[in-house]
Amino acid sequence: MDLTNAIWRKPRRSGxxxxxxxxxxxxxxxxxxVRDSKDPGGPALTFGPAAWRAFIAEVAGRP
Incomplete structure (x- = not known):
């Protein structure tokens, strides 16, 4: 997966x-x-949009 044009952002709560x-x-x-902010040149995980939404909903405790 080519992430060369990715625009990376940290969550607001990260400080x-x-x-x-x-x-x-x-x-x-x-x-x-998704990548580790301390290792921006390291590996990154990729998710399809539906899988990402399901992950975020689970983390947030929403159905």
Whole structure:
């Protein structure tokens, strides 16, 4: 998966102190990328939009 044109962003709650954060790229058609903010050149996971929505709903405790 080519994530060269991904625009990565940190969640608003991550703050600016570093810590354990992920970055999300949701600007690419048909895929959402997730990577470790401390290792931006490292591996990234990719999810289809439906799988990403299901993951977020589960984390947020929504059906």
């Amino acid at each position: 600016s102190s570093g810590g354990n954060c992920v970055e999300v790229a949701d600007n690419l058609p048909g895929v959402v990328g």
